[in-house]
Amino acid sequence: APLLDQAEAATAAEDLGFRARLAAHRGRLYHTLGSHARAAAVFQQALATPFEDPELRLSLNSQLALTQLRLGKIPEARAGMEAAAAEARRLFKSNHIRAVPYLTNLGAIALTQNEPVIAKSSFQEALQMLEATFGPDHPGLIAPLNNLGVAEQALGDYQSTRTHLERAAALQAKHLPATHLRVAETERNLARNALLSASPDARDHIVRATRIGLDLLDRLIREGSENERLNFLERFDLVSLPCATGDAELIADVLIATKARLLDAMLAGSVPATRPTWRDVQAVLPPGSAFIDTCRFTITAVPQTKRYGAIVILPAGPPKWVPLGTDESLERWLGAFHDRIRWRSGALAGNPGSPPPLKIRGILRALEREFWAPLQLPPGTAHIAFSPDSRLHFLPLPALLDRENRPLSARHLQVTTVTSARDLIQPAPTTSLSNTPWTILTVSDFPQPTAKTSDDPLLALLADLQPMPGTRIEADKLRPLAPAGSQFLTGSQATEPNLHQLAVSPSVLHLGCHAFFLQNQNAPLGMPVDFDERSDLLFASGLVLYQGAQRRPDSPRLADDDDLLFPSEIARLPLQQTRLVTLSSCESGAGTPVSGEGLLGLRRAFSLAGAREIVVALWPVSDESTPGFMERFYQLALRSNRPAQSLWQTQGELLSGVPSDDDFELAVLRYAPFVLSQNSPLTTGPAIAVSPRSSALKNPWLIAITALPLLLFVISRMLAKRKIL
Secondary structure, eight states: OHHHHHHHHTSOTTOHHHHHHHHHHHHHHHHHTTOHHHHHHHHHHHHTSOOOOHHHHHHHHHHHHHHHHHTTOHHHHHHHHHHHHHHHHHHTTTOGGGGHHHHHHHHHHHHHTTOHHHHHHHHHHHHHHHHHHHOTTOGGGHHHHHHHHHHHHHTTOHHHHHHHHHHHHHHHHHHSOTTOHHHHHHHHHHHHHHHHTTOTTHHHHHHHHHHHHHHHHHHHHHHSOHHHHHHHHHHSOSSHHHHHHTOHHHHHHHHHHHTTHHHHHHHHSSOOSSOOOHHHHHHTOOTTEEEEEEEEEEOSSSSOOEEEEEEEEOSSSOOEEEEEEEHHHHHHHHHHHHHHHHHHHHHHTTOOOSOOSSOHHHHHHHHHHHHTGGGOOOTTOOEEEEEOOGGGGGOOGGGOBOTTOOBGGGTSSEEEEESSGGGGGSOOOOOOTTTSOOEEEEOSOOOOOOSOOOSOHHHHHHTTOOOOTHHHHHHHHHTTTSOTTOEEEEGGGOOHHHHHTOSSOOSEEEEESEEEEOOOOSSOTTOOOOTTTTGGGGGSEEEEOTTGGGOOTTSOSOOTTSSEEOHHHHTTSSOTTOOEEEEOSTTTTOEEEETTTEEEEHHHHHHHHTOSEEEEESSOOOTTTHHHHHHHHHHHHHHHSOHHHHHHHHHHHHHTTOOSHHHHHHHHHHHSSEEEEESSOOOOOSOOOOOOOHHHHHOTHHHHHHHHHHHHHHHHHHHHHHHHO
16 A cells, blocks of 8 residues: 555656556555455546556456445446456457456356356366466466365365365465465365365364464554454454364454454554463453353355354353354344334334234243353353344343243343453453542433434434433432532533533443434345445444534534534543443444444444443333433442442342233333443452332332321321321
8 A cells, every 4th residue: 555655646647547557456455455345436436537548447347346246236246247358358359368357257246146157167267378378386376276266165066176275375375475365265265165075174274264364353453444444354254164163262262362353452552462362361250250252153054154152251161162043043033022122112102003923021032042041051150241243232131031031130140241351351440430520411302403304314313303301300310329529411511512521531421312323224135344335334323412403414424512422522532531331322232233343333432432331222211210220220339339230230120020021021121221331350249239229110109108108197197286286
C-alpha cells in the first residue's frame, strides 16, 4: 500500500493509463485483504477513466467481476466473467497464455455455482498453458494449482487434490513469506483434504494452517485498519479446522488466541508479545467455578454444515470439548422464542393476535437440551463465566429450563458473560460501586420529530418513539441508593454534551432511554458481511437521548450535540474509571455478530470507553416492572460489590416458583432479557443476603395483604384516641 501511494503521488494526472494500472494493483490488494467492496469501487473508478488500453480494461472488468462474486452478486459476476472470457479469446488469438486469468475466474464462479466439473476443466486448461510457457517451477503456477486442487476436492478426488496442493505449497515455500495469506489458504485446503480422506497427518496440517492464520491475525492487528481486520475475521475461519480434531487443548488455545483480538487491540493499543493458554485461564478460576468458551464452526464434511461447540475449563483437570446444537436449530428455536415474546408483549399492549403454537417453556427446554445440558458441569459448580459466539449472544440464559422446569438462574449462583477468556486474566477492578458518585440519566418523554417520515430506517424508527414514564420511577428508586453527590440527568438535562462533559468517571452510569438497532436486511444470505460495503453496520446501533428524535434527513451522521449516541461516540465517553454501566433500554444488547469478535454494538462501545461491567437487554423491557427489578439489582450489588452475581440472583428470585405458563411467560418477558458482560476476573461468593423484595416484585398485591393488619391497627388506635378526646 505505501508503494502504491508513492507511485500514485509521482504519476502525472494526465497519465491516465498508468493511473488506471495503479488502480488495478490497489484493487487486487484490497481483494487480497478481503475488502471486496473497496476493491470493486477502485476497479469501477478506473474503468470510468478514458484510457486507451484494451487489455488493461479487460483485466479491470475481470477483476471487478471477481469482487462481485466475493460480494455474493452472482448474476453480475457471471455476466462479467463470461464477457471478459469472450473478449480475452478475441484479443489473445495469437497468444493464448494471456487468457489464463480469465479461465481462472470462470473456474472460480463455476465452483461457487456448484459446478466442479466445469471449474476443473477451466483450471486444468490454465495450468497446462502456464506449464507449457514457463515450466513447472514458476510462481505463476501457485494459484491454478491451488484452484485445481479445490475443484478436485469438490469432486471427491482427494489423492489428486493432495498432489496439486502439495505442488502449490512447495512453490510457495520458494517464492512467498511463510505467513502470506495464500500460504495459509493452501495449508487450510490441505488440512481439509487430509480430514476428508482420513489421512494420518491431518492434525499436523491443521496445526500448521492454524499457526499461519494466527500470525496473519497478529500482523493485521498491528498494521491493518479496523475494516480490514473485520473483513479478515469474517472470511478467514480460524476455528473450524481445530474443532474438527476434537482436541480440546488445541481448540481451547485457538479460541483464547483469536476471540475478540480486534477489540483487545483497540482497548490496549498493542499486540501482546505472548498468547495466553488455557492453563493461564485455569489458574485464575476460583474453586467451584467453570469457564465455558463457545464457538460457531463449520463441520468438515460434504455437505458442509455449521454448528456450535464449547470448551469447558474447570479449576483442575484438562479442558473438555463439547459439540452443541446446529446453527439451523439455534436459529429455529430463537425465532420461535422471539415470536412468542413479541406476541406476549403485544397481548399486554392490547394487541393479542393469534398466539404462536409453541409456548415459552417448551422452547426454553429445547434450547437447554441442545445448548446447555450437553456441557454436563460437575455438581457444585456455582459460578460460571460464559463466552458466547455468534447467535449464542442472544441465548436467554437465566430462563433456560431443565426437565423439572427449574430456570438456570435458580441452579447456579452466577452465570456472567465475557467476550473472551482473556477477560478473566485482566486485573480486577479497583473501583467499588459506592466509591464515587453515580450518573443516572433518564428520559421519560421526547420532543416530537420535526422531520417528515422518510425511507431512512433510522428516521422512521425515531418518528415512532413512545414515552417511557417508568424511567422517572426508576430514577426515584435509585436516588436513595446512590452515593452522595450523584448526578441525576432527567428530561432536557439528558443530553449528549452533558455525558461527554462528565468531570470524573462515575462508578456507575445508569441510562434509562431508548436504544435502537437497525437490522441488516440487505446482506446476501450465507455470505460474509463486507464492512467496506456495509460500513453502516458500524452505526446500526445507538442510544436516543432527549432531542435525538429531532434528527433531520440532512443531519450529519455524527454530531456531538444531536443526542444520538452511536458506538464510535460512546467509545469516547470519559468512563475510564467506571465500574458498571446499566442500559435500562429496549434491545440494548442487539448487534451484528462477527465471527470470533463478538457483537458490534453498544456493549463493545462501552468496553472501549473503559467500563468494566455492562448490563444490556436482549429484547424490549417492561416500563412498569423494570424500576422494581433495577432497585433490587442495585440493592444486592451494593451489598456484595458483585454486580454480575447480583443481576443473576435477582433473575433467579423472579423466575423461580412461577406456577402457570402465563405467569412464567410474563416473568421471562420482564426479567430475563438482562445480561451482564464483564472484562474482569470472575468474582465469587455465597448467595447475597439482603432483606427480600422479590416477592413484592412478583406479586405486588402481597404488599397490600401484609400492610392490611397494620393499617387496621392504626385506624382503630386513631378512632380510640378521638373517642377519648
